[in-house]
Amino acid sequence: MTEPSLDLPQGTLDLLILKALSLGPQHGWAVSERLHHVSLETLSIPQGSLYPALHRLERRGWITAQWGASDNNRRAKYYELTRTGRAQLRTEAEAWAKLTAAVALVLKMA
Amino acid sequence: MLSDRLREAASDLRYRFRALVHRDAMEHELDDELRFHIDREAAKLSRAGAPPDLALRQARLAFGGLDRAKEASRDARGVSFVETTLQDLTVAIRGLRRQPAFLLATVATLALGIGANTAMFSVVNSVLLKPLAYHDPDRLVVVWPGHGAAKAVYQQFQAQCHSCEQLEGVQGAWPMSLTGAGAPQRLLVSQATTGLFDLLGAHALLGRTFHPGEQVPGHDRVAVLSYALWAGRFGADSGIIGRPITLDGVQRTVIGVMDPGFAALPRNTELYVPATMNSADYADYWWVSSLSLYARLRPGVTAAAAQAEFMGIVDRVRPTFSHRMPDAWGKDLIVAPMQEAVVSRARPTLVLLVGAVALVLLVACVNVANLVVGRTANREHELALRTALGAAPSRLVRQLLTESMLLGVLGGVAGVALAAVGLRALVAVLPANTPRIGEIRVDGRVLVFTATLAILTGVAFGLLPALGAVRASLRDALGAAGRTAGGAMARRRASELLVVAQIALAVILVTASGLVIKSFLRLQDVDPGFHPEHVIAAEVPLPSFTADSVPREKVFYASVLDHARTVPGVSGAAVALVVPLGGAESDGVMDLESRPVQPGESRTNLQMNTVSADYFSVMGIPVLRGRPFTDADRDGAPLVAIVDATAAKTLWPNAEALGQRIKYVYLKDTWITVVGVVGAIKYDSLSGGEQPSVYLPIGQSTYAETMNLVLRSTADAGTEAARIRAAVAAVNPDVPVGQVRRLTDIVGDTALARRSVMLLLSMFAAVALLLGAVGIYGVVAYAVTRRTREIGVRLALGAVASDIVRMVAGESSRLVAGGVAIGLAGAFAATRLLSRFLFGVAPHDPWVFAIVPIVLALTAVLASVMPTARAVRVDPVEAIRSEG
Numbered sequence: 001m002t003e004p005s006l007d008l009p010q011g012t013l014d015l016l017i018l019k020a021l022s023l024g025p026q027h028g029w030a031v032s033e034r035l036h037h038v039s040l041e042t043l044s045i046p047q048g049s050l051y052p053a054l055h056r057l058e059r060r061g062w063i064t065a066q067w068g069a070s071d072n073n074r075r076a077k078y079y080e081l082t083r084t085g086r087a088q089l090r091t092e093a094e095a096w097a098k099l100t101a102a103v104a105l106v107l108k109m110a
Numbered sequence: 111m112l113s114d115r116l117r118e119a120a121s122d123l124r125y126r127f128r129a130l131v132h133r134d135a136m137e138h139e140l141d142d143e144l145r146f147h148i149d150r151e152a153a154k155l156s157r158a159g160a161p162p163d164l165a166l167r168q169a170r171l172a173f174g175g176l177d178r179a180k181e182a183s184r185d186a187r188g189v190s191f192v193e194t195t196l197q198d199l200t201v202a203i204r205g206l207r208r209q210p211a212f213l214l215a216t217v218a219t220l221a222l223g224i225g226a227n228t229a230m231f232s233v234v235n236s237v238l239l240k241p242l243a244y245h246d247p248d249r250l251v252v253v254w255p256g257h258g259a260a261k262a263v264y265q266q267f268q269a270q271c272h273s274c275e276q277l278e279g280v281q282g283a284w285p286m287s288l289t290g291a292g293a294p295q296r297l298l299v300s301q302a303t304t305g306l307f308d309l310l311g312a313h314a315l316l317g318r319t320f321h322p323g324e325q326v327p328g329h330d331r332v333a334v335l336s337y338a339l340w341a342g343r344f345g346a347d348s349g350i351i352g353r354p355i356t357l358d359g360v361q362r363t364v365i366g367v368m369d370p371g372f373a374a375l376p377r378n379t380e381l382y383v384p385a386t387m388n389s390a391d392y393a394d395y396w397w398v399s400s401l402s403l404y405a406r407l408r409p410g411v412t413a414a415a416a417q418a419e420f421m422g423i424v425d426r427v428r429p430t431f432s433h434r435m436p437d438a439w440g441k442d443l444i445v446a447p448m449q450e451a452v453v454s455r456a457r458p459t460l461v462l463l464v465g466a467v468a469l470v471l472l473v474a475c476v477n478v479a480n481l482v483v484g485r486t487a488n489r490e491h492e493l494a495l496r497t498a499l500g501a502a503p504s505r506l507v508r509q510l511l512t513e514s515m516l517l518g519v520l521g522g523v524a525g526v527a528l529a530a531v532g533l534r535a536l537v538a539v540l541p542a543n544t545p546r547i548g549e550i551r552v553d554g555r556v557l558v559f560t561a562t563l564a565i566l567t568g569v570a571f572g573l574l575p576a577l578g579a580v581r582a583s584l585r586d587a588l589g590a591a592g593r594t595a596g597g598a599m600a601r602r603r604a605s606e607l608l609v610v611a612q613i614a615l616a617v618i619l620v621t622a623s624g625l626v627i628k629s630f631l632r633l634q635d636v637d638p639g640f641h642p643e644h645v646i647a648a649e650v651p652l653p654s655f656t657a658d659s660v661p662r663e664k665v666f667y668a669s670v671l672d673h674a675r676t677v678p679g680v681s682g683a684a685v686a687l688v689v690p691l692g693g694a695e696s697d698g699v700m701d702l703e704s705r706p707v708q709p710g711e712s713r714t715n716l717q718m719n720t721v722s723a724d725y726f727s728v729m730g731i732p733v734l735r736g737r738p739f740t741d742a743d744r745d746g747a748p749l750v751a752i753v754d755a756t757a758a759k760t761l762w763p764n765a766e767a768l769g770q771r772i773k774y775v776y777l778k779d780t781w782i783t784v785v786g787v788v789g790a791i792k793y794d795s796l797s798g799g800e801q802p803s804v805y806l807p808i809g810q811s812t813y814a815e816t817m818n819l820v821l822r823s824t825a826d827a828g829t830e831a832a833r834i835r836a837a838v839a840a841v842n843p844d845v846p847v848g849q850v851r852r853l854t855d856i857v858g859d860t861a862l863a864r865r866s867v868m869l870l871l872s873m874f875a876a877v878a879l880l881l882g883a884v885g886i887y888g889v890v891a892y893a894v895t896r897r898t899r900e901i902g903v904r905l906a907l908g909a910v911a912s913d914i915v916r917m918v919a920g921e922s923s924r925l926v927a928g929g930v931a932i933g934l935a936g937a938f939a940a941t942r943l944l945s946r947f948l949f950g951v952a953p954h955d956p957w958v959f960a961i962v963p964i965v966l967a968l969t970a971v972l973a974s975v976m977p978t979a980r981a982v983r984v985d986p987v988e989a990i991r992s993e994g
Contacts, residue, residue: 028143029150046181047151053626055186061121067139070146072153075144082497084117 013045013053018081018089021063027076054079062088077094088103136754139323140183148173156169166230190330198512205513212485213517216478220521220567221476222877225528228552228560229536230527234460235559236550236850236869243373243549245311249407251416252451253277254443258400261387264303264426267403272422274417278306279401283379285816286944287651288343290356294846295343296651299357300379301386307334307368310375316340317351317366334382337370346596357383376402377545396431397776401955404448417445425772433776437710441614446687452545458946459541459867464941465621466874469615471567473878474516476612477885479520479571482514483605493579506580522564526557539870541863578604605892609885610929616875616882617933618940623875624958625951626868632950633861636645639791639800640690641730644852646823646830647689650838650849663814664744667843670819671722673837679825684725685808685817687718689853690793691860692818700804702761703771703781714760715805717793720811726752728790728822736768736786748755752786757802772804775931775987782806795860797928797949820853827852867947879969882929886922886973893921894981901981902989911982926970930963937962 018032020038032047033053057063062085070076081089126134152171156162170176206213241247253259259267259279268277303321312319315337324330335344344350353364362383368374389395407416424440486493493506530552537550579766582600595969637653650670654665667685674683675738688696699713707713723739734755751772758767771781790800808817819838823830831850838847894901901914941953951958 004792029147029148032147033154046145048175048176049182051140051147051179052182055183057184059122061123061125070506073150074146076146077139084351093723 001095005028012096013049013082015089016043016045016054017050017057018062018085018092021079021081022086022089023079025078027070027078031079042068051067056084094100116552127962132386136822140180142289143181144176146157156235158523159476168974175662194508194513196359198509199516201509202513202516206516209485209666212481213520215521216509216517217524219474219477219481219727219837220518220564221524221528223568224522224525224563225473225532226467226874226877227471227563228525228529228556229533230460230464232533232552233536233550234464234554235553237456237544237546238460239555240549241534242369242449242452243719244448245652247449248410248447248449249692250309251405251407251413251445251634252448253405253420253445254404254414255402255446255451256285259394259403261385261394261399261401262389262396262430264401264403265387266427266430267420267423271405271416271419273407273411274405274842276305276309277405278303278309279385279403280306281385281399281401283376285651285848286358286381286647287844288355288357289359289846290304290842292343294844296649297339297357297380298378298847299381299383300374302382303385304402306375306404306492307384310372310405312372312450313369314366315369316348317364318367319368320382325387327388328385329385332361332384333357333366334366335364335384336368336374337372339380340367343986354391357381371496373546373549375404377548390794390804392432395541396495402557404819406443413445413447413585420445432817434709436712438712452534454938456541459544459786459863462867462944462947463612463870466619466871469619470874470877470881472756473612473615473619473881475571477725477881478517478893479575480605480885480888481600482517482571482575482610482893483578483608486510486575489602490579490582497580500529503580507576509574510576510579511569514576515568516585518564518566518571521567522560522609525564526552526560529560536870538988539866541866543863551574577992599671602892602896603755606925608657609882609889609925610932612882612922613929613966614933614936615967616878617930618937619871619875619878620965621934621937622941622944622959623802623816624962625953625955626871626947626949627945628677628951628955628958629949630861630864630868631946633796633864636792636796637788638796638857639731640692642857644822644824644833645729645853646821646827646850647692647853648819648821648831648834649816649848649918650685651845651848653845654812660812660814660952661745664809664811667808667817667957669841670838671838674819674834675819677821677830677833677837679823679830680821682724682728682822682823684820686722686820687720687815687817688793689818689820689856690729690791691795692856697801699775700772702763704765707733714802716757717801719803720806720808720817722808725805726822729791731787731791734787734789736784736787738788739809741806741809743807747810749780749810750783750785750807751782752785752788753807754788754790754800754803754805756790758787760802777812787911798855798887813855827855864947864949879965882966883969883973886970887977889925890918890974891977891980893994894918894977898984901984902986905984906986914981914984915978918981919974922970923967930966933966934959934962 011060017031019091020026020034026034027056028050032045032050033098035043035045055066058079064082065077065079067075074105087105143890148166148169151172152162152165156553160168173179218310222717224370225725240248244250253267258281261279264277266277270276271277280300281300283298284300285296286299288295288297303319304322304325307313307319314334314628317334319334324332335350340346342352350364350367356362365731369380375816385399385401387395405416407413421441424443426806428435428437428439488621492989496506497503533550578600622766650667662673669681671685674680688694696718698718699714701707701713721739723741723743726738736752739750739752753767754759761767761772762770767784770784772784773781775781787803790803792798793801793803797803819834819836821830826831827850834850835847901917904913905919937959938954945953
């Protein structure tokens with residue numbers, strides 16, 4: 001773990017998890033792997049912090065969990081987006097796009 | 111959008127519920143899930159070429175703190191509050207079971223404090239707070255409290271009052287003789303207007319209450335029994351309705367028995383008769399009757415509005431009297447909520463006692479806080495270790511608070527048990543005339559109060575030690591955990607401050623009780639103006655068949671006196687209408703020949719008494735001038751009166767009272783000559799002033815009334831009672847002699863209310879003092895332990911026992927001096943609130959304020975004796991060798 005990495009801004013982890021799950025049901029480790037690879041290993045997400053976030057999202061009803069068999073035939077807990085979760089992902093992604101665009105604009109102008 | 115919110119909230123609830131109920135299953139799932147993650151990570155790493163055990167270690171490292179992730183996941187599940195509390199409770203219970211002495215000491219101390227407060231609140235709740243046990247009590251008012259209205263006045267009020275939905279009156283409870291069935295008995299009877307029961311929403315258990323027609327003369331020979339009388343005297347006979355009984359020689363039919371839940375008004379009434387409205391009976395209708403008035407106001411009408419209306423009504427009623435009433439008549443009429451009128455008398459006493467008992471709880475809290483400080487000191491090691499392992503300080507505070515709240519709740523449970531047992535004792539000590547005293551019990555509201563109190567108490571005594579301990583453990587976390595000087599010092603200071611607070615609180619209570627005790631002693635020294643020693647008093651009612659015959663009254667009492675004088679041991683006998691300090695009232699007004707009253711002017715209120723010839727000698731009241739009554743002062747002889755010194759001075763300030771003439775207001779030209787002046791006596795209470803009094807001889811009385819026999823006797827009241835009853839029975843076997851009492855007891859009873867306040871306050875002060883002593887003991891004992899090594903060194907260097915005593919005593923005297931100084935300042939401010947309970951003592955009485963520090967000093971000395979003795983016996987060699 002020597003490569004320079006960025007800490008996540010507060011609250012964005014939820015958004016990233018929702019996005020990772022938007023392609024289909026995944027278990028926790030796969031979500032972690034996915035985020036790590038897709039971000040080109042620039043985001044530093046402590047693996048341990050993933051689970052409280054997953055449980056929080058489950059409690060809010062944005063994702064549901066189900067135990068199933070994994071690819072190597074072990075029992076794993078799969079998370080899946082719910083309808084509300086999908087809607088939430090849309091709203092938050094839009095909000096994020098607006099925010100970053102605005103911030104980028106300001107940085108360019110000033 | 112809203113439906114989204116709702117769905118989210120529902121999901122949240124469902125999840126939390128599942129998490130709470132299936133706690134173990136979810137905990138397993140979490141373990142499985144995290145293990146799966148780490149295994150996968152390790153598998154990935156070993157595929158990349160790492161050896162299996164290294165791969166696992168790296169996977170764990172990449173994951174971060176496993177426990178922290180678990181804890182955070184639990185938090186995310188939203189149930190950790192309940193779970194953590196349960197966990198803390200388990201730890202707390204385990205810890206407390208290892209230290210039974212600590213557990214017992216804290217729970218017992220808290221039970222004492224909380225129990226006393228629970229019992230006291232039960233009294234306050236039942237007496238002051240609970241609504242009266244009548245229908246819709248908020249609209250009930252008392253009209254002209256403390257002042258009775260004549261029947262003529264009542265009927266005019268009733269006809270004119272528009273604010274009142276209903277206005278009723280009741281007079282009593284007066285003793286009457288029940289004769290005929292079985293032994294004659296004195297009963298407390300009240301006469302009520304016929305609608306009184308409807309007004310209060312009270313129902314009969316058997317039969318009925320009064321009909322409106324039963325106030326008409328001739329139809330009024332009916333009676334309603336209280337439940338207690340029916341169950342007692344009449345053996346709960348359900349055939350009682352319609353049966354005749356004889357009351358004061360008048361036969362009445364029993365028409366009803368009241369419900370056992372009916373709170374009698376006035377409260378000791380055993381039997382009700384209707385108030386007869388007979389305008390032809392002039393004296394009864396306009397003068398003798400004195401109804402207490404109660405009304406139900408129309409909805410929306412305030413007491414103030416009703417009072418304003420009554421101001422107009424009294425102006426219209428005043429001129430209807432046959433002679434001119436003082437202009438001030440009726441001006442003092444007020445309308446007050448009935449609850450207020452019933453309970454207000456008890457409020458100051460109860461407020462005082464609640465204040466005192468709250469201080470006791472505070473002292474108990476401080477004591478327990480001190481114990482807890484001591485205990486957390488022993489756990490410093492554990493706390494420091496947990497801090498080092500990353501437990502958040504807030505988490506530790508929370509655990510310690512959970513423990514102290516557990517102690518508070520245990521103390522509360524024990525306290526409720528204590529209160530349930532002690533409440534009866536408390537009620538027995540309360541003044542017997544406390545309103546609603548029969549209703550006092552522990553109810554739901556009391557339990558809620560106690561639960562709140564227990565939890566608050568837990569926080570109160572737990573917060574300070576918890577914060578202190580955690581601060582200390584943070585500081586010590588990296589050092590050698592345990593006995594570092596800084597922590598011990600801070601702890602000792604905290605514990606010393608607590609003892610100072612305790613002593614200060616105890617000083618306030620002890621000062622208050624000292625003042626009340628001194629007042630009580632002062633009261634014992636008051637000269638009532640007569641000599642109650644060896645005087646016995648007994649009510650001897652008129653025989654019922656002569657109730658309306660004045661001449662036969664005189665014959666009856668004359669022969670009672672003749673018989674009484676022959677009783678062994680009796681050296682003097684007399685009868686009197688009123689026994690001083692006996693609780694009965696007989697006041698009136700008279701016209702003076704020397705100074706006619708101007709129209710509309712008020713006359714001086716006089717204490718009236720009708721007595722027989724030897725009354726003054728039996729009572730030991732000195733005849734100052736003129737002569738006492740003799741048997742020659744009878745009908746046909748010149749009318750005579752005797753006045754007391756106060757009346758002589760008040761009525762004729764510039765002239766000799768002897769030879770002056772007075773007369774009844776309502777009798778024309780029957781002048782009565784003053785032939786004697788006697789010493790003034792106390793009539794109402796020992797603490798009150800002297801009222802001007804007028805005595806009239808029974809031989810010339812114009813109204814047949816029940817008299818009291820007063821005897822000067824060397825025998826004791828018990829023996830004498832039987833002889834008196836026999837002597838009266840010899841005159842008339844149908845006369846029920848009332849209670850036979852020593853006059854000293856009657857005088858003593860006037861101080862009963864003060865006595866209860868004194869007893870309770872002293873008890874609370876004693877408990878506070880005891881707890882304070884325990885606190886001092888604890889601090890001194892700890893100091894000796896702490897300085898054992900030092901003491902050993904001193905002894906080895908040649909110090910003698912007195913040096914060591916001085917050293918140890920110096921430790922406690924500093925605390926006591928501080929506590930006493932603060933306490934006295936507090937007492938100086940607080941005792942001002944006590945003035946209404948004091949008699950002949952100023953709230954800042956220098957003697958009491960001087961004695962209290964001495965009491966505290968003695969307590970401190972007693973509390974320090976044992977640890978000091980231990981200090982003196984220290985073996986220098988042992989002490990120096992030990993760690994210290």
